[in-house]
Amino acid sequence: QSVLTQPPSASGTPGQRVTISCSGSSSNIGSNSVYWYQQLPGTAPKLLIYRNNQRPSGVPDRFSGSKSGTSASLAISGLRSEDEADYYCAAWDDSLSGHVFGTGTKVTVL
Amino acid sequence: EVQLVESGGGLVQPGGSLRLSCAASGFTFSSHWMSWVRQAPGKGLEWVASIKQDGSEKQYVDSVKGRFTISRDNAKSSLYLQMNSLRAEDTAVYYCARDSGSSGWDNWGQGTLVTVSS
Numbered sequence: 001q002s003v004l005t006q007p008p009s010a011s012g013t014p015g016q017r018v019t020i021s022c023s024g025s026s027s028n029i030g031s032n033s034v035y036w037y038q039q040l041p042g043t044a045p046k047l048l049i050y051r052n053n054q055r056p057s058g059v060p061d062r063f064s065g066s067k068s069g070t071s072a073s074l075a076i077s078g079l080r081s082e083d084e085a086d087y088y089c090a091a092w093d094d095s096l097s098g099h100v101f102g103t104g105t106k107v108t109v110l
Numbered sequence: 111e112v113q114l115v116e117s118g119g120g121l122v123q124p125g126g127s128l129r130l131s132c133a134a135s136g137f138t139f140s141s142h143w144m145s146w147v148r149q150a151p152g153k154g155l156e157w158v159a160s161i162k163q164d165g166s167e168k169q170y171v172d173s174v175k176g177r178f179t180i181s182r183d184n185a186k187s188s189l190y191l192q193m194n195s196l197r198a199e200d201t202a203v204y205y206c207a208r209d210s211g212s213s214g215w216d217n218w219g220q221g222t223l224v225t226v227s228s
Contacts, residue, residue: 002154033212035215037155039155044205044219044220044221045155045215045218046218047214047215050212050213050216051213051214054213056213056216086154090157090214096172097169098157098170098171099145099157100157101154102154103154
């Protein structure tokens with residue numbers, strides 16, 4: 001059972017902005033950094049955002065992350081067909097003494 | 111180029127054992143924590159275990175404690191996951207991932223499928 005809650009799906013047309021939420025608690029998001037991973041169909045996950053809002057080299061600036069209190073968000077602006085994928089948030093949980101993932105959000109480009 | 115290549119997956123009966131391996135190259139293996147993350151068919155990601163650079167500290171998700179053991183051989187740049195007392199719910203693709211601390215799991219292998227079934 002995932003500790004971090006995400007909406008199961010999100011969608012938009014090409015060029016639109018899509019936002020995915022990730023809700024946690026004081027023991028995870030509230031006190032630790034949030035990470036976002038993108039998983040294209042049939043492939044391994046890929047790091048998209050680290051330390052709440054930092055992008056690894058090579059990740060387009062269309063992707064941005066933010067955190068406030070016990071929630072975090074991933075925004076995709078200028079949506080493109082290649083952004084169709086599953087997106088997961090993750091954080092360390094102090095109470096569980098382990099890493100936890102979000103439930104995952106499937107993004108569809110209409 | 112960083113490469114992580116998992117192997118050792120397969121079909122095993124409930125109660126059986128399996129050892130997964132992850133061969134790393136393209137970076138200084140001994141400088142990084144390493145982790146295993148799994149994904150059951152059609153389900154989300156689940157962190158399984160992590161190990162410190164020198165192997166002195168290990169962390170596990172509660173559901174595998176006492177059954178799985180993570181280890182590493184820095185001389186061989188290899189990561190392992192010994193899985194005992196396997197259950198149907200352990201069926202998943204197991205990914206090896208490089209842990210760059212506050213920079214996240216920045217490199218992943220292609221995964222190896224473990225199927226627990228009679």
